[in-house]
Amino acid sequence: MPKDLRTFLAEIANEVITIRAETDPLTNCGTLISQSPGPLLMENLKGYPGWRLCDMLLVRRSTQAVALGTTPDRVVPELASLLAKGGSPTVRVSTGPVKEKKFIGDNLDLRQLLPVCVHSEIDLQPYIGAGMTIFRDPETGITNSSFIRTMIRPQQPYPMFIYSPHNNIILKKWWDRGERMPCVLVIGHHPAMEMAVNYLGPHLSKWGEMELASTLMREPVEMVPCETVDLEAPARAEIVIEGFIPPEVRLPEGPFGDFSNNYIPWVSDQPVLEVTAVTRREDAIYRHINSTMYTDHQALMLVTDAMIYDHVVKSTGTDIHEVFRPAWGGGICTVIQMTQHQDGDAERAMEAALEFPAGKMIITVDTDIDPHIAEDVVFALSTRVNPSRHINVKHNQAGFFFDPSSEPIPGKPYYRRQIGRAMINACMPPTSREAERKNYMRARPKGGNRFMLSDFLPKG
Numbered sequence: 180m181p182k183d184l185r186t187f188l189a190e191i192a193n194e195v196i197t198i199r200a201e202t203d204p205l206t207n208c209g210t211l212i213s214q215s216p217g218p219l220l221m222e223n224l225k226g227y228p229g230w231r232l233c234d235m236l237l238v239r240r241s242t243q244a245v246a247l248g249t250t251p252d253r254v255v256p257e258l259a260s261l262l263a264k265g266g267s268p269t270v271r272v273s274t275g276p277v278k279e280k281k282f283i284g285d286n287l288d289l290r291q292l293l294p295v296c297v298h299s300e301i302d303l304q305p306y307i308g309a310g311m312t313i314f315r316d317p318e319t320g321i322t323n324s325s326f327i328r329t330m331i332r333p334q335q336p337y338p339m340f341i342y343s344p345h346n347n348i349i350l351k352k353w354w355d356r357g358e359r360m361p362c363v364l365v366i367g368h369h370p371a372m373e374m375a376v377n378y379l380g381p382h383l384s385k386w387g388e389m390e391l392a393s394t395l396m397r398e399p400v401e402m403v404p405c406e407t408v409d410l411e412a413p414a415r416a417e418i419v420i421e422g423f424i425p426p427e428v429r430l431p432e433g434p435f436g437d438f439s440n441n442y443i444p445w446v447s448d449q450p451v452l453e454v455t456a457v458t459r460r461e462d463a464i465y466r467h468i469n470s471t472m473y474t475d476h477q478a479l480m481l482v483t484d485a486m487i488y489d490h491v492v493k494s495t496g497t498d499i500h501e502v503f504r505p506a507w508g509g510g511i512c513t514v515i516q517m518t519q520h521q522d523g524d525a526e527r528a529m530e531a532a533l534e535f536p537a538g539k540m541i542i543t544v545d546t547d548i549d550p551h552i553a554e555d556v557v558f559a560l561s562t563r564v565n566p567s568r569h570i571n572v573k574h575n576q577a578g579f580f581f582d583p584s585s586e587p588i589p590g591k592p593y594y595r596r597q598i599g600r601a602m603i604n605a606c607m608p609p610t611s612r613e614a615e616r617k618n619y620m621r622a623r624p625k626g627g628n629r630f631m632l633s634d635f636l637p638k639g
């Protein structure tokens with residue numbers, strides 16, 4: 180059975196929370212999803228009879244591990260080794276489940292066709308957040324994919340915020356020829372494909388993220404020809420939207436609470452998608468990625484975490500266990516869990532991480548600190564850092580567009596930003612100074628996990 184969203188949902192069935200009460204994509208799905216501790220399946224959507232919606236598929240290391248066919252402690256190293264292999268071929272098929280229902284025409288209304296959600300409290304419009312684009316380079320024929328937020332106004336066309344540099348290179352080539360660019364938005368497939376689509380590294384002359392998905396899924400992705408554009412789309416997707424991005428049209432886009440949980444930019448004029456077809460499964464599941472704190476939106480950053488891990492390990496040889504960019508750091512803080520064997524190990528690891536868009540705060544911690552637990556990281560920052568020695572600031576670095584504290588660069592486009600970046604060594608002394616490490620041993624309560632308070636409470 181080829182992998183897709185459904186095979187994945189079956190594999191994690193014991194972790195999925197199913198909601199049978201009525202939920203409303205326009206008023207409450209956003210907050211209900213954000214409150215969920217794990218994978219969620221909503222089966223009764225107001226205004227969309229017969230539809231189901233899923234989200235939060237990757238917020239836990241346990242489900243990330245299932246997606247990659249590994250164990251939770253091996254997610255980052257395993258993903259790093261898969262990414263290092265690059266793309267592998269997809270396979271063309273003549274048809275597939277995504278063709279079970281077809282809607283073709285210039286007046287399609289995506290609000291009517293799909294249960295698109297409003298993500299954040301003051302977003303003015305519902306947004307497709309889990310749409311994976313397929314753009315094809317008109318010169319090389321290689322495709323590029325990324326997640327692009329698409330604003331679903333009450334009528335066509337639909338503004339898209341195209342932040343991805345690779346997508347913009349390709350879009351410019353089409354527009355420089357005076358042509359509108361054919362485009363596909365894929366919604367709902369195996370989460371390993373979603374990880375591949377979040378890949379930000381180099382590849383443009385060799386393969387696309389769909390080929391990378393074949394590597395991460397460990398099987399060739401089945402691709403099927405589209406109805407109205409000269410592109411192929413994954414045959415086992417839940418939904419495929421086809422259309423064109425014309426060179427001459429711009430429409431106001433935003434406000435939308437994005438990535439770092441800020442509204443950046445508030446409203447700006449952006450390109451638009453003119454939809455020409457929607458194909459889907461008969462009983463399609465709408466894959467949503469709510470763009471608020473602690474959702475798959477931040478969890479999907481693990482692709483870059485794996486690349487940072489790979490680079491730091493290979494370029495420094497330091498003893499790295501885990502790289503994690505926590506949602507509670509707005510995605511602009513990187514925690515590296517490592518063991519220092521010599522003085523300077525942490526500093527070398529952080530210098531190497533700085534070569535990536537690893538955020539403006541890079542923090543190293545030891546193996547007794549869980550990077551996934553904020554209290555642990557703040558404990559390390561508070562008790563293991565001498566600010567005079569262990570905080571190193573680099574000025575005038577490239578800033579992240581979605582970081583409101585980054586500053587514009589005079590004379591540069593609005594999305595180019597600058598900021599200082601801090602490297603904070605919150606590790607205890609290296610193993611070469613073993614005696615000093617005793618001072619940093621964390622005191623744990625007598626009895627450990629061998630006794631549970633609940634067993635000592637009155638029964639019934």
Ligand SMILES: [Mn+2]
Nearest residue numbers: 323324345378
């Ligand atoms: Mn790319």
